[in-house]
Structures are given as C-alpha cells and as structure tokens.
Amino acid sequence: MEAAALAYLGGGLSIGLAALGTGIGMGFMVGKTVEGMARQPEASGLLRTTMIIGIAFIEALALYALVIGFLLIFK
Amino acid sequence: MDLLHHFELHPIVEMHLFGIDLSITKAVVMMWIACCLTFFLLVMGGRRAKIVPSGVQNFVEAVVDFLRTNMILETLGEEGLVWFPFIATLFFFILFCNLLGLIPGAFTATSNINVTATLAIVVFFCTQAAGVAKHGIFGYLKKFVPKDIPIFIIPIMLPIEIVSQLAKPFSLAVRLFANMTAGHGVILVFLFMIIMFKSWIIAVVPLIGVVVMSAFEIFVALIQAYIFATLAAMYIAEAIQEAH
Numbered sequence: 598m599e600a601a602a603l604a605y606l607g608g609g610l611s612i613g614l615a616a617l618g619t620g621i622g623m624g625f626m627v628g629k630t631v632e633g634m635a636r637q638p639e640a641s642g643l644l645r646t647t648m649i650i651g652i653a654f655i656e657a658l659a660l661y662a663l664v665i666g667f668l669l670i671f672k
Numbered sequence: 673m674d675l676l677h678h679f680e681l682h683p684i685v686e687m688h689l690f691g692i693d694l695s696i697t698k699a700v701v702m703m704w705i706a707c708c709l710t711f712f713l714l715v716m717g718g719r720r721a722k723i724v725p726s727g728v729q730n731f732v733e734a735v736v737d738f739l740r741t742n743m744i745l746e747t748l749g750e751e752g753l754v755w756f757p758f759i760a761t762l763f764f765f766i767l768f769c770n771l772l773g774l775i776p777g778a779f780t781a782t783s784n785i786n787v788t789a790t791l792a793i794v795v796f797f798c799t800q801a802a803g804v805a806k807h808g809i810f811g812y813l814k815k816f817v818p819k820d821i822p823i824f825i826i827p828i829m830l831p832i833e834i835v836s837q838l839a840k841p842f843s844l845a846v847r848l849f850a851n852m853t854a855g856h857g858v859i860l861v862f863l864f865m866i867i868m869f870k871s872w873i874i875a876v877v878p879l880i881g882v883v884v885m886s887a888f889e890i891f892v893a894l895i896q897a898y899i900f901a902t903l904a905a906m907y908i909a910e911a912i913q914e915a916h
Contacts, residue, residue, distance in 0.1 A: 646742060650906070653899040657843050660850035667853075 608669035615662030622655045679783055679853060698779040699787060706768035706781065714764065739763060743902050747909045755908055758798065762791065763901035770852060770893030774886065782896075783852040785845065792845035795904045799840075803911030812911070840907055844900060851896050855889045 598606075630648040634641040683695035717732025725733050743763075744756045766782060773780025781787050803812040816833045817826055862885060865878040 646746075646902075649895065649899065650902060653847065653903065656851075657847045660847055660854070663850050663854055664846060 604669045608666035611662045611669070612659070612666045615659045619655050619659040623652060626651055626655065679856075681779075681784065699781045699784050702772055702779050702781045703769065703787065706765055706772055709768045709772075710761070710764040736760060739901070743905045747902075747905050748912070749909075751912070752905070752909065755798075755802070755905065759901050759905050762795070762904055763897050766791070766848070766900050767893065767897035770897060771890070773852065773856065774889055774893065780852050780856060782848050783856060785849045788848040789841075789845040791848075791900070792841035795844060795907065796837075796841040798904075799907045799911045802908045806912040815911075840903075844903060848896055848900055851892060855885070855892050859885045859889070 626648060630644050633644050681697040681699055683697050684701070685696040687694040687696065713728070714732060716728045717736075718729075721729060739760050740753075740756060743759055744752050748755060769781040769787070772778050773783065800812075803815070806812075807815065817829060821829065859882055862878040862881040865881075866875045869875065
C-alpha cells in the first residue's frame, strides 16, 4: 500500500478506536452518576457538575485522536 | 470540496510588525465583536443596578451568580474571589466567540488553535502567578515534591509533576479547539452530502441532520465555555491550596 493510503487508514482508525474507548468510559461515568442521583437526589447538583468536568477530561482523549487524524489526513 | 477550507483564514488587512504577522483576519474581527458584546452586556447589566432586577440586569445577575457559586466558591473558596473577574471574563468571551460562530457567514474564533492556545497560556501564567503569590517561590516549588517520600523517587516525581503542569494548558487549548472544529466539521459534512447526492429527496435527511447538529452546537458552545472557565478555576485552586 502507498504511504498516503496508510495515512488515511491511520486517521480513520485513530478516531474510531478513541471513540470506542472514550464511549465506554463515558458510559461508566454517566451510569454511575445516575445511580448516585437516584440514591441521593439532593446531591444531584454537585454530581452533575463533577460529571461534566469528568466528561471534559475523558472527551479530551478522543479529541487528541481527532487532531492526530486531521494531521494524518490533511498533511 | 475541501472540508478545511471553511477553517482557513484569509487576511483582510495585511500587517507585519517586526517580522510578526499581525494581519487582521475574520477571526480577529469576530473576537473584537465578542469583546464588544461581552463589555456591553456586562456594563448594561451592572449599570444603575436596582434592588429588584429586570431585563438585562436580571439575566446578567443570574449568570454571574451561577458562575460565582459554582466555579469560585465551590473550588477556590472565599479567598478565590480575587480571581472571579478573570474567570467570568474568560467564560463570557469564550461563550460569545462560540455562539457567534453559529451565525451563517461568521467565523468561530475558537476553532483556531492560535486563539485557544493564547487563552490557555494566559491561564497557565495566571496559575503559576497565583501559586507563587500564595506560597512564595520556594514554597510553591516545594509543592512539586510531595512530603515524606523516599529520596530516590524524587527524580521520577519531579519530571512527572512538571510535565503535568505543562500538559494542562495544552489540553485546555486542544479541547476547546477540537470541540469547535469537530462540531462545525460535522455540520459541513452533512451540508456536503446535499451537494454530493444532487437529489431533492435525499437532501431532506442531511437537512434534518444539520438542524439537529446546529442545536447541539449551541449546547456544546455553552458547555465548552463553562468547562474552560471551570478548569481554569480548578487549576488556580490546585496551585493555591496547601501542600499535603
């Protein structure tokens, strides 16, 4: 295969695999937060804030992969 | 059809100063508009404040109070109120930059890595300054090495701490940049589908996609501004808290 073709393949794979991992992570996180909210509805405000900040950290990993994908495809 | 054409910048006024490119581009103009909007919104909300708020003052008070309790008092505490103007300004500026980009024909200033990196570097220096102001230079440097650890671990711990300090502004910059770029990229992909299929019947599906993604982008614009400001507050809080 040509190097350019491999770069396209790598770009596609990078964002796909990153979405796989971060999807699992976010699923765990939101699930546990909902569990906590159901158990203790009065703490839902604090839980929601913490969840959103956590999601930002997890999401950043997928976005790094997106940047790498851009670099590979549009170089 | 080039997807990234939308994100390219073309100078409106060419300007070079001491070898630095200071050209005025669409992003610069959008940032000026965002600055003006931030300024006028907050001045309109704060000028001639009444006991019973109404109109603009009502809105501004609600948002500012939300930021104050959620970002400052919960993470930094009372002593962090010094940093409240900085954090709130960051929030409003990024929010307006993000929202302005949703207007057709406009440009999202935050979808340019230079803009977000500059904001992140400002946050980085503020974090270091806050730590040094609170603990003094040596006290702050001491925080890099946890107390009561064996001496041979220090050469491993110190580089990790320094790298983690440097990774913070990087992740701030990339998060905002990639979120805004990716959101607009998805909208563009949907729009390109309409052009590619050249069929009125199929065009309905991407059109629904564009509408839904645009609505989602308003949400993302809010969340990203909130997250950027919250993380800036958290980094400053981490720098000024006592070593443990």
